[in-house]
Amino acid sequence: MMRLKVEPIGEGLHPSETFAVIKTKSGPEQIAVDARSLNNGTVPIGWPVEKTAGFLLVELPRPTVSGARRVWVREEELIPDKPARKTA
């Protein structure tokens, strides 16, 4: 699966949340993300659901503050989500 790059911009409405900005085809969008899901400035988004020239349609873990659930992002905004290695 893949992770979406986000830019944390501050605390959310609750300590369990962080506000972040994502870069979408139509411009920056703010989103409250689960703070524990945030890892190195990325959040998990599963697999993209559609693809067009240079852009991927991704479904966000939660809607953006403007209510968008699926957004188009540039391919370079996604990175592979490496599965956690099992430890003994």
Place this chain on the structure above:
Amino acid sequence: MILTDREIQKLLKAGLISIEPKPPIDAYDSTAVDLTLDPLIRVFRTNVPGLIIDPSAPGYKAAELIRTATDPLTITEHGWDLPRDTLVLAWTKERVDLSFKGKVAARVEGKSGLARIGLGVHVTAPTIHAGFPGTIQLELVNHGPLPIKLRSGMAICQLIIEMIKGTPSKAHKSQFAGQTAR
């Protein structure tokens, strides 16, 4: 198909979904599990002169509006009285992770004992989508005639977990197998 308590516990045990902290056995009933109230709530100010919420306005940002129109409040050991006809935002103490591996979605619903005194726990937005990670935000409204005391840790809502049929697009690997975006 709604999962029974035993099926929910099987998914938890298998690590296919998670609820942390783990609900005690008496938090379950046959087809749901109770979640509890986090002490931090956000209370809407009633005296914001000139503020009218216009959700259709270009650039409307719900979270910024909520931040400017509410104050955080931590419920103490004495509890906090929710006045009648009042909306506050609240969260569950539990963090829920509905991993795609579990093939489930959920709904958060009120508890009948609280409903009968007028307490609603969501405003027409009960769906917890497959893949959701996080604490669950609640919209508490006192529709009743009297104040209702909220206490941190009280059983505030119930989570009803349902099987989903098929695999959502975002969990379907094959169409983007070999994706190499960086």
